[in-house]
Amino acid sequence: MVIVANVDGETEGEVVLDGLGFAESPRWRDGALFVPDWAAGEVHRVGPDGRAEVVARCASFPLCVDLDAAGTLLLVSSGTSELLRQELDGTLAVHADLSSAGSPPWNEVLVGPDGTAWVDAIGFAFPDGDPRPGYVVAVRPDGSVVRAADDLMFPNGMALVDGRATLLVAESYRHRITAFDVRPDGGLDGRRVWADLGEGTPDGVCADSEGALWYADVPAQRCVRVREGGEVLDVVTTDRGCFSCVLGGDDGRTLFVVGQRWGGPDEGASGRVLAVRVGVPGVTGAA
Known part of the structure; x- marks a missing residue:
């Protein structure tokens, strides 16, 4: 059972997908939910009718x-240090070579409305866990890649707020959300702490229409909604580690939470996608 602990009390969530090897990085677009399964190297699309289909395959973790x-x-594609683009016929083409600006493992990607994509590099190689700083690169629409921000401790989920003028980056190992001003060329300036999360460990994130941020927390098995400054507004608790989340649904008020019981890539098929209703919708349109 999923318990949503917020100002309105408690409610149950709905299981959207189950039995995935390692669910992560969900996205909502045009009435459909996209969920990668890192363990299987597949991207699932859940349509309006609730049916899931595999729409892309790529052997990569993350x-x-x-x-x-x-x-x-x-x-x-973390292992090959490439950002891939799916063509109309379903094949994958190289959109950008990331190796010119850094090295794997590559993690999250966020695409802005002008086609600029930000990709973060974790900063250490699995499975040694040696904490070294990571960074964010900006991929321009022409495929050129530049280093946009350095010294990030396990950069994870990213989101755009303030009318897409501010990029938020979850720093898992610093237990905070870091903000940057977005330049017209996709570069990042004005680094600052947007929210100190205390013991919170942010992974994937998503923004809502009020400028607040939901972040998934693996060790705490929950998703937390915070405003700038770190005030906690809502909490969704589950029975397994929460790795990421996205707002979607017909009215934007469904929070899709992805998670699993974390024991490493070989844990087994405990990946699950849950849908819970929340009060504030997500940001409409592209990222």
């Missing part, structure tokens, strides 16, 4: 995705 303003699927 395997994060996003969609651009035209609905084109972009995938991070």
Whole structure:
């Protein structure tokens, strides 16, 4: 059972997908939910009728995705240090070579409305866990790649707020959300702490229409909604680690939470997608 602890009390969530190897990096676009399964190297699309189908395959761990303003699927192939683009015939083409600006493992990708994509690099190689700083690169629409921000401790989920003028980056190992001003060329300036989360460990994130941020927390098995400054507004608790979340549904008020019982890539098929109703909708349109 999923318990949503917020100002309105408690409610149950609905299981949307179950039995995935490692669910992560969900995205909502045009009435459909996209969910990568890192363990299987597959991207699932759940349509309006609730049916799931595999729409892309790429052997990568991590395997994060996003969609651009035209609905084109972009995938991070961490092992080959490439940002891939799905063509109309379903094949994958190289959109950008990330190796010129850094090294794997590559993690999350976020695409802005002008086609600029930000991709973060964790900063250490699995499975040694040696904490070294990571960074964010900006991939321009022409495929050129530049280093946009450095010294991030396990950069994870990203979101755009303030009319897409501010990029938020979850720093898992610093237990905070870091903000940057977005330059017209996709570069990042004005680094600052947007929210100190105390003991919170942010993974995937999503923004809502009030400028607040939901972040998934693996060790705490919950998703937390915070405003700038770190005030906690709502909490969704589950029975397994929460790795990411996205707002969607017909009215934007469904929070899709992805998670699993974390014991490493070989844990087994405990990946699950849950849908819970929340009060504030997500940001409409492309990222």
